[in-house]
Amino acid sequence: MSVVDKVLGKITPMPNEEKRNEATANARAVASTGGWLWMVLDHHDEIRARFAACRDAESAEDRVAAMRELAVMLNAHSMAEEVVLYPALAQCGEKMHAGHAYTEQTTAKMQMAEWENIAPSTPEWKDKLAHIEGAVLTHMYEEESHWFLRLKDKSDRNERLADRYREEFERCGGSMSGGARESRGDAAESARMSPID
Template identity: 45%
Template sequence: MSMLDKLAAKIMPAESDEDRANARRVAEAMAGDNDWLAIVLQQHRQIEQCFADALSAGDASSRQSACKRLAVLLTGHSNAEESVLYPAMADYDEEGRAAMAYEEQATAKMQMAKLETLDPMSIEWREKLEHIQGAVLHHVYEEEGTWFPQLKQRTLPGDQARLTRRFLEEFERYAQTGQRQVPLQMAAQMSEHPDKGSHTWSAPTS
């Protein structure tokens, strides 16, 4: 572990598992039927599962495959947030939070790049991945506990549909899930029924 990693590791999330669960329940109650917030929450759960899969994998090949799936999902998800949701936060006088969100995700991307250089069967690899996991869990808690519920409350119905469409477009631009028509279909549906959607998003499985 580098000195930077050791320093960062000391700044552990103050929130408990119960705090995270409570924040998620509140966010889930606020989410519309497959709107941008619902999609974000679903992707957060999938990211958490990817971390668990990587940490529980028993051999180098399985760990590398699990980390590849994690990297695709995490990068596509963060790119969509950075292109769509954080600018929307800034539009509502949350420039400070938006800047913090960008910085946290940039750090996670750099740490994921460092992870690729490590022996997947080494102690250093596991420590690095656990460090990234802790940082991502804290970031998710910030989004679900405060940032995104406030954005949801402040955003008008027509803009909710636009955020959903744009989030899906930006995620697909990187993740290439093969669902290119979904954003346009959802946008049309949500324009007619701003508080509802009809698409169930799914993450790439390979």
């Protein structure tokens, strides 16, 4: 883990699993089925599952495939948030939180790019996975525990936000078919990807 990674970990400590689960449950309790917050929570569940798939992958090929699937989901989800939800958050008087959200997602994208350059058969690959997962889980906790609850309460355009969120998610590679729990990862491309080592 780099010095920057360690410093960032100290600035924004990761909430424990109990707190994260409580935030998810509370957000789910106020989310309208099919609304933008409901979709976000479904995507967060899928992201957690994709991180687990990366942790569980044993061969270099399986690790690369799992990492690619995670990247597709993270990209579609983050772009939908950045294009639709964070501007709405800023417009509701939460500019500081919106700016912080953009910064965290940009940092995660940079970390993902670094991760692609690490040989998947090495301990460093698993270390980077753990670092990225911790940062993403903390970011999702911030969204679920307060940022998006404030947006839902303050916005008078929740239906429009749901339509736009869905549209951007699908435009950026995600698929809402089968609920909001899928993203279109090109399995053929994943299979063609060769591990770095």
